[in-house]
Amino acid sequence: MLDDSLKTQLSAYLEKLQQPIQLVASLDGSDASRELEALLQGIAALNDKVEYLRADDDARKPSFAIVRAGTDIDVRFAGIPMGHEFTSLVLALLWVGGHPPKLEEEVQNQVRDLEGEFRFETYMSLSCQSCPDTVQALNLMSVLNPNIKHVAIDGALFQEEVEARGIMSVPTIFLNGQPFDQGRMTVEQVLAKLDTGAASRAAEQIAKKDAFDVLVVGGGPAGAAAAVYAARKGIRTGVAAERFGGQVLDTMAIENFISMSYTEGPKLAVALEQHVRDYEVDVMNLQRASKLVPASQPGGLITVELENGASLKARSVILSTGARWRQMNVPGEEQYKNKGVAYCPHCDGPLFKGKRVAVIGGGNSGVEAAIDLAGIVAHVTLVEFDTKLRADEVLQRKLRSLPNVEIIVNGQTTEVLGDGAKVTGLVVKDRASGQSRTIELEGVFVQIGLLPNTEWLKGSVELSPRGEIVIDERGATSVPGVFAAGDATTVPYKQIVIAMGAGSTAALSAFDHLIRTSAPAEQAAAA
Structure with a gap:
């Protein structure tokens, strides 16, 4: 199953293993089991630190565990993790093998400190671009904390199980045999559900932050571009985003992004966040805005209230909250969401x-x-x-x-x-x-089609009849110091490349606003 190109790539990754790992398979006589065995044997042949074993001790066949030799640390897959899940397989091999993950130490410690027994099961499909984030988050948590176990299950391969549990949407997560959540989840989001005090601690930390020169609300292409352009001006920049990447995370194939003939949404979202983090930008994930309070006087501070009760203040704000799928709003739609x-x-x-x-x-x-x-x-x-x-x-x-x-x-x-x-x-x-x-x-x-995420702005800035933020050619809204960009605005074409350009425009306009409003204040202070 591994062609020469994949073998070369995977062999390079396996050189990063710090501890020996075992690939322990549970197989039967099916074609899928034979395919999985060939894959695991092929991986084991690439590096001396990888050993292939056959146990057949799991009721789900084909399945396999990646085990850190001599420990109870493992990650399990029920199915053949190719397609979108191949990256999940590679990362699981590295993490179980001791390669450090790219996750803030504070978050890692939160995972390690969780008490109790957690048995996660994630039903996914190999064509799902949302599933890998969830699978990887729970895999990583199971590596960091031995009390957490996780198995990623290919729903297409185990359809009887999917039918029995009434699963009609992926990813679907079960915890200790009970429904836990559905949809894309990060480690932070899982922690927020397991650790009830996480949200309040996050709110306390946010409340202590000093005012930003530019605060970007939203982490999609427009928000990422705005953050990069603002940070390059050397001014204090923050991003408050419900989920970094926005709707791009739900986009499968991207073939019209200039400079690359093809990419996929989740890959682009990772690149966007990494580019933003290359600068001194304060990125605040899992933060949903609930209210915008304009400055009380010219040049004053604008306030953005968050759903967790905290507030952020800034001299200028860029709204880039994007859009979401429009619903039919007919009887039965809400009742049967994720049930068909x-x-x-x-x-x-x-x-x-x-x-x-x-x-x-x-x-x-x-x-x-x-x-x-x-x-x-x-x-x-x-x-x-x-x-x-x-x-x-x-x-x-x-x-x-x-x-x-x-x-x-x-x-x-x-x-x-x-x-x-x-x-x-x-x-x-x-x-x-x-x-x-x-x-x-x-x-x-x-x-x-799409619906702009602007309900929280009603009464604060001018909105079009369709709920879009009304902006001019510079990205300025009806409120001084508040700019907007991307799919949440009246820009006529909802495209990634256009959103990025609009975000850049908004950041440059915000910087110009700061220059022009700070000068009178400084003169008044000097007098």
């Missing part, structure tokens, strides 16, 4: 193998989702509200060529049906005739 209603076809598509699904939305995202899903599921029904599809013609031609796809235009989704545990159907009304039909299916993928 999904928003990421790349992540959750493999869980619907051989089933019937619908895609809501006929733009590029919707049509691309339908094309991808058609290769996995039994049948796809695409529903578009408009009288015609809005996707690029090349995508429409591809979609219409697929035999297991039905296209409904001029259709309005009015209800998601279910049996209390999972989705069973969709009600669609023909907007021309007014007649409704019920479509029997097990999954609904919503792809109908």
Whole structure:
């Protein structure tokens, strides 16, 4: 399973091992077990510190554990961690082998100090770009604290288990046999749920911070660019972000980012954060803003209140809170979210193998989702509200060529049906005739655009009728000293490269604002 290129890369990584490790496999006679055995034997052949063993002591087959020899430290995978999870495999090998992780020592100590027994199970899919972050976070925690155990389970390979537990979205995490959480999680987010005092301690630390010259709210492409440009001016810069990377973390393939022909969202998000941390920027993750309080006088301090009760002050603020998937807002959608209603076809598509699904939305995202899903599921029904599809013609031609796809235009989704545990159907009304039909299916993928994350700004800055922050050509908002950039604003095109340019513009404008507002204050002080 390892070609020459992967062997070369992996061999270089394994040179970093500080302690011997064992790859302990549990296998049966299946093709998947034979593939896994070949992978593990191939890895063991690359370095003398790696030993392959066969135990067959796990009920899940194929599975394997990466064990630090002579200790109870291990990481386990149920399945073959290739695709997006290959990086998780490499990191697990290194961490179990004693290579230090790139995680703040304070956070590592929080993990080590956790008391109790924690048995985590994460259901993931190899095509899910959100899953590796969660898998890697829990793997790392299990290496740092022997009381924490973790197994990453390929849902597509263990479908009977997925069905029995009613899992319809990945990543889905169980703790000690009970549902724990769903979606992308970092070590800090897991800690926040396990360590109830973590949030209050974080709030106390934030409350002690001095005022920033520039405070960026949001950590997507616009926020990252703004932070870099502000920090390069030598001024005190901070970033408060709910999750660094923003919506980029949920983006699969990026093929129009100038200078690189292809990349993936999570990789770009890591690069963005690393670039920001190359400068003296105070990055505050897991922080959600709740209120903006303008300065009480010209040149005064602006306040950003956070949901945890803390407040940050700054001489200028750049709002880059981005956007999120728009919901249909029909009966049944909220009830069956993650129970058949999904928003990421790349992540959750493999869980619907051989089933019937619908895609809501006929733009590029919707049509691309339908094309991808058609290769996995039994049948796809695409529903578009408009009288015609809005996707690029090349995508429409591809979609219409697929035999297991039905296209409904001029259709309005009015209800998601279910049996209390999972989705069973969709009600669609023909907007021309007014007649409704019920479509029997097990999954609904919503792809109908974006909604700006600006609810917390109502009454503070001017918003458009669509809830976007109104800005001028310099990124200035209606409030002096407050600038904005990216998908949360009235910029007409929601693109990564445009958001970065807008973030840079906002930072330069904020710096210009600081220069112009500080001079009168300094003159007044001198007088």
